[in-house]
Amino acid sequence: MTTPDPTPPAAADGAKRPPGPPAPDTAAGTGGAGAKHVPAVGRATPTHPHATDGLDAHLIVTRPAFHLDITLTAAPGEVVALLGPNGAGKTTALRALAGLTPLTAGHLRLDGEELDRTPPESRPVGVVFQDYLLFPHLTALDNVAFGPRCHGVPKAEARAQAAAWLDRMGLADHGGAKPRRLSGGQAQRVALARALATRPRLLLLDEPLAALDARTRLDVRSQLRRHLAEFEAVAVLVTHDPLDAMVLADRLIVIEHGSIVQQGAPADIARRPRTDYIAHLVGLNLYRGRAGTEAGGRLVRLDTGTAVATTEHLTGDVFVAFPPSAVTLFRERPAGASARNVWRCEVAGLEIHGDRIRADLTGELSLAADLTTVAAAELDLHPGTPVWATVKATQTHAYPA
Numbered sequence: 359m360t361t362p363d364p365t366p367p368a369a370a371d372g373a374k375r376p377p378g379p380p381a382p383d384t385a386a387g388t389g390g391a392g393a394k395h396v397p398a399v400g401r402a403t404p405t406h407p408h409a410t411d412g413l414d415a416h417l418i419v420t421r422p423a424f425h426l427d428i429t430l431t432a433a434p435g436e437v438v439a440l441l442g443p444n445g446a447g448k449t450t451a452l453r454a455l456a457g458l459t460p461l462t463a464g465h466l467r468l469d470g471e472e473l474d475r476t477p478p479e480s481r482p483v484g485v486v487f488q489d490y491l492l493f494p495h496l497t498a499l500d501n502v503a504f505g506p507r508c509h510g511v512p513k514a515e516a517r518a519q520a521a522a523w524l525d526r527m528g529l530a531d532h533g534g535a536k537p538r539r540l541s542g543g544q545a546q547r548v549a550l551a552r553a554l555a556t557r558p559r560l561l562l563l564d565e566p567l568a569a570l571d572a573r574t575r576l577d578v579r580s581q582l583r584r585h586l587a588e589f590e591a592v593a594v595l596v597t598h599d600p601l602d603a604m605v606l607a608d609r610l611i612v613i614e615h616g617s618i619v620q621q622g623a624p625a626d627i628a629r630r631p632r633t634d635y636i637a638h639l640v641g642l643n644l645y646r647g648r649a650g651t652e653a654g655g656r657l658v659r660l661d662t663g664t665a666v667a668t669t670e671h672l673t674g675d676v677f678v679a680f681p682p683s684a685v686t687l688f689r690e691r692p693a694g695a696s697a698r699n700v701w702r703c704e705v706a707g708l709e710i711h712g713d714r715i716r717a718d719l720t721g722e723l724s725l726a727a728d729l730t731t732v733a734a735a736e737l738d739l740h741p742g743t744p745v746w747a748t749v750k751a752t753q754t755h756a757y758p759a
């Protein structure tokens with residue numbers, strides 16, 4: 359190779375993905391018409407050198423059937439994960455940051471520099487996609503050297519930088535390999551090296567581990583965590599996987615229907631989910647009700663009339679949550695049980711969940727309960743089986759709504 363080749367390579371390597379980064383949604387406002395195979399990794403000079411460092415964005419994208427409106431700020435060195443159900447707007451937000459989807463309104467500043475009108479290829483942004491999008495006709499080394507070459511770094515120096523990045527990724531021996539000779543985990547690390555080699559001021563990661571098998575995912579996740587910890591600029595990660603988000607991000611932003619529904623440190627969100635989606639994600643049963651009028655504020659009365667005893671003293675609208683593992687099931691109503699919550703339920707469904715059985719129950723309360731396979735067999739549970747579900751008040755957690 360002499361110079362980076364911007365020609366679209368034929369998709370003849372059996373890759374299920376198109377080569378190169380995605381094209382802008384429209385050329386209008388993004389200047390992206392000529393950007394079809396140039397990674398969105400350009401550099402621009404800050405126009406406001408004294409302005410606040412980091413990301414300051416208000417992303418508004420309006421489509422006929424969808425409206426995204428989120429405020430996104432992050433400090434240098436911070437890793438933010440965008441989490442949300444299908445169609446929530448995560449990818450739209452990421453594409454807007456990359457300049458691939460134009461903003462309908464709002465603003466986008468990075469280290470004080472206005473980027474709204476900067477074409478994708480000129481943004482100081484590195485992107486890692488789920489399916490890595492390496493150039494199949496270039497070696498791993500030339501894939502990584504591509505970004506620096508686009509920024510005018512001489513070939514030998516760009517290749518030396520690329521070799522150093524591959525070394526950091528533990529891929530020193532794979533520089534000469536074409537992408538089809540790399541495993542999924544190796545290819546994803548090359549993609550990360552390629553994004554980092556341009557020293558972006560904003561790193562965007564779109565489901566970076568989703569295409570990997572479970573074992574590889576574990577390895578790449580821990581490596582990615584290490585590299586993100588060393589990364590000094592802002593990183594924004596889109597993921598469906600709560601574990602990826604919890605492990606990799608300093609802060610989670612949960613998006614539903616184009617809006618932020620909750621944000622905070624992973625542990626806080628896991629402990630105090632505020633929507634059913636998040637509760638499900640972090641594996642909690644979550645209910646909304648009112649506290650303060652009964653049992654000295656230690657009883658949450660749900661809209662359905664069902665009561666949930668808790669140990670917190672609260673008044674007003676509250677959430678109350680407990681994990682499926684806190685539920686004990688009985689075929690007969692337990693007499694003299696220490697658990698203060700006892701609900702009459704029926705098994706709606708059973709599924710294997712790791713080494714446990716997850717029972718979905720309906721009745722006085724709809725809830726998920728985890729039990730061992732032995733317990734499930736002893737209780738002889740089937741869909742329709744009537745059961746009593748109990749939860750100790752001490753295992754519930756209530757907090758203001």
Ligand SMILES: Nc1ncnc2c1ncn2[C@@H]1O[C@H](COP(=O)(O)OP(=O)(O)OP(=O)(O)O)[C@@H](O)[C@H]1O
Nearest residue numbers: 383421423424442443444445446447448449450451
């Ligand atoms: N290019 C497009 N043109 C029109 N509508 C689009 C386009 N891309 C996405 N949408 C719509 O915008 C909404 C948000 O989609 P988006 O892909 O951003 O969600 P997401 O949270 O990333 O979802 P997923 O997790 O399924 O990838 C959806 O209703 C989707 O159908």
